[in-house]
Amino acid sequence: xxxxxxxxxxxxxxxxxxxxxxxxxxxxxxxxxxxxxxxxxxxxxxxxxxxxxxxxxxxxxxxxxxxxxxxxxxxxxxxxxxxxxxxxxxxxxxxxxxxxxxxxxxxxxxxxxxxxxxxxxxxxxxxxxxxxxxxxxxxxxxxxxxxxxxxxxxxxxxxxxxxxxxxxxxxxxxxxxxxxxxxxxxxxxxxxxxxxxxxxxxxxxxxxxxxxxxxxxxxxxxxxxxxxxxxxx
Ligand code: ATP
Numbered sequence: 001x002x003x004x005x006x007x008x009x010x011x012x013x014x015x016x017x018x019x020x021x022x023x024x025x026x027x028x029x030x031x032x033x034x035x036x037x038x039x040x041x042x043x044x045x046x047x048x049x050x051x052x053x054x055x056x057x058x059x060x061x062x063x064x065x066x067x068x069x070x071x072x073x074x075x076x077x078x079x080x081x082x083x084x085x086x087x088x089x090x091x092x093x094x095x096x097x098x099x100x101x102x103x104x105x106x107x108x109x110x111x112x113x114x115x116x117x118x119x120x121x122x123x124x125x126x127x128x129x130x131x132x133x134x135x136x137x138x139x140x141x142x143x144x145x146x147x148x149x150x151x152x153x154x155x156x157x158x159x160x161x162x163x164x165x166x167x168x169x170x171x172x173x174x175x176x177x178x179x180x181x182x183x184x185x186x187x188x189x190x191x192x193x194x195x196x197x198x199x200x201x202x203x204x205x206x207x208x209x210x211x212x213x214x215x216x217x218x219x220x221x222x223x224x225x226x227x228x229x230x231x232x233x
Contacts, residue, residue, distance in 0.1 A: 089132025100149030
């Protein structure tokens, strides 16, 4: 479904990604892990068409998307939920959700909204409330809900558990599993290594701008290199 080959990216004179290879297949949860500052957000920004790639290829359903505008990538069904939630605090919950309706989601707007409200009953209760008044966990739900409004086929989640209490982190991972069971492919970019590896089928660990470790999540979890990468030993 998503294929990334030899991807290079950076800022000015700095190279962050030095040839990343990874793929996400239909219906999979794939974890992309890496220590702080390794370039996970940079990878997502390139995948979503916001930062241009400096080299390599990105294909979605076999079609190159690394030269497409961000809007076209969303319309193809690859939707990125950014870290830090990036909701619009002075707009209501429902207005924020409607912003997630691109050309793809618009025809089924009402059905998509109903699906989001069924998934997140809290958002239904708070539909007319200003988004900035939601709790951190609710804002995270809103960000994911907004992503769902565009009818993704692959959802890229950037640190969805960041800043949540342990209980909400549990709920977030349950939700990700549920969305996946409903047929959505998910690329989970996380710092939370243990829980991500529990729900993912496969995983990639980035170090020094390349994939240093990859394979079945169970194997990655047991790999001694994982500790070395995270503890920097
Ligand atoms: P974290 O998990 O801490 O968010 P990350 O793995 O997502 O980190 P990135 O945010 O992609 O890492 O950053 C990778 C490197 O690129 C860092 O050294 C960072 O300082 C640098 N960087 C990120 N954004 C920019 C930018 N807009 N301009 C210049 N350098 C940047």
